[in-house]
Amino acid sequence: MKAAPFEYSRAADIDEACAWLAADENARIIAGGQTLVPMMAMRLARPTRLVDINRIAGLSYIRADGDAIAIGATTRQCDLERDALVARDLPLMAKAIPWIGHAATRARGTIGGSLSNADPAAEQALMAVTLDAVLNYREAGKTAEIKARDFFIGPMVTALPAAACLTGVRYPVWRGKIGIGFHEVNARRSDFAFVSAAVQVELGADGMCKRIAIGVGAATDFPMRLDSAEAQLTGTMLDAAAVKDAVTQALADIEAMDDLHASAAYRKRVAVSLACRAVADARASALGEKIHAH
Numbered sequence: 001m002k003a004a005p006f007e008y009s010r011a012a013d014i015d016e017a018c019a020w021l022a023a024d025e026n027a028r029i030i031a032g033g034q035t036l037v038p039m040m041a042m043r044l045a046r047p048t049r050l051v052d053i054n055r056i057a058g059l060s061y062i063r064a065d066g067d068a069i070a071i072g073a074t075t076r077q078c079d080l081e082r083d084a085l086v087a088r089d090l091p092l093m094a095k096a097i098p099w100i101g102h103a104a105t106r107a108r109g110t111i112g113g114s115l116s117n118a119d120p121a122a123e124q125a126l127m128a129v130t131l132d133a134v135l136n137y138r139e140a141g142k143t144a145e146i147k148a149r150d151f152f153i154g155p156m157v158t159a160l161p162a163a164a165c166l167t168g169v170r171y172p173v174w175r176g177k178i179g180i181g182f183h184e185v186n187a188r189r190s191d192f193a194f195v196s197a198a199v200q201v202e203l204g205a206d207g208m209c210k211r212i213a214i215g216v217g218a219a220t221d222f223p224m225r226l227d228s229a230e231a232q233l234t235g236t237m238l239d240a241a242a243v244k245d246a247v248t249q250a251l252a253d254i255e256a257m258d259d260l261h262a263s264a265a266y267r268k269r270v271a272v273s274l275a276c277r278a279v280a281d282a283r284a285s286a287l288g289e290k291i292h293a294h
């Protein structure tokens with residue numbers, strides 16, 4: 001099948017892109033095209049106009065910004081994968097990126113496109129929620145920001161206004177004795193996750209957990225944080241039994257997705273295992289211990 005006919009506009013700047021979106025409710029931004037183009041080819045998406053933001057200057061960057069790393073919306077996933085600042089200051093993201101699709105899709109796919117697309121299984125969405133990212137966007141000549149935890153509101157649905165263009169994302173950097181863990185289960189490594197878990201921890205000099213963020217992706221309509229487990233585990237030594245108890249409780253009442261790929265019961269069970277493994281890895285990596293591949 002081929003895409004339905006559409007108009008094409010290459011925006012010179014963000015405000016022009018927003019103006020095209022405001023003028024036509026069926027216009028859509030195209031960034032890497034790795035999701036939108038297949039959707040159009042299958043006629044699951046029929047935008048009347050594509051607004052190309054790829055040539056807008058200043059939308060592709062990775063830079064230190066105070067206590068955060070700021071990343072521009074059209075930054076390619078492959079650039080994040082190879083970036084020394086990301087490897088040093090956002091190790092959780094560096095670990096998760098190779099799990100996103102294939103090298104070829106990462107060469108085109110952008111961070112802004114992945115976040116805007118809001119697939120419940122997208123690794124970038126999980127990173128943004130787990131790391132408390134703040135997303136910036138522009139609409140009708142105004143700049144605004146929204147926390148990642150308020151941005152994702154349903155499967156493929158975000159709080160981004162219809163005529164807005166996501167411009168960048170800021171990820172707070174954790175300093176100190178930091179460790180990370182990431183696991184996902186899928187049919188093949190390049191495929192979308194059935195369930196994923198991401199953990200970042202900060203330990204004190206005595207090995208006690210000072211701060212922990214536990215995110216679970218692909219299990220529910222959008223990535224979630226295990227707030228109650230985080231509260232329960234802060235101030236502990238992250239003993240395996242206590243972690244299992246806290247994670248099991250936090251996931252007990254979730255409404256897990258149920259589809260052809262995985263049942264709700266399976267997703268829930270695997271989410272507990274992956275989150276526990278990710279916490280164990282995070283603790284071990286913060287202590288400088290070797291992590292065994294699973």
Ligand SMILES: Cc1cc2nc3c(=O)[nH]c(=O)nc-3n(C[C@H](O)[C@H](O)[C@H](O)COP(=O)(O)OP(=O)(O)OC[C@H]3O[C@@H](n4cnc5c(N)ncnc54)[C@H](O)[C@@H]3O)c2cc1C
Nearest residue numbers: 029031032033034035036101109110112113114116122166
């Ligand atoms: C074979 C294959 C395997 C894949 N596997 C995975 C995987 O395992 N994990 C994963 O997370 N993803 C996967 N993807 C998706 C890939 O990561 C996409 O690149 C990504 O989801 C969309 O990014 P994009 O830049 O290509 O966006 P596009 O396809 O250009 O756009 C996607 C959507 O976002 C909107 N959009 C784009 N940029 C903006 C912006 N700045 N502001 C507002 N709206 C915007 C578009 O209008 C569109 O609705 C896979 C894709 C393919 C083809």
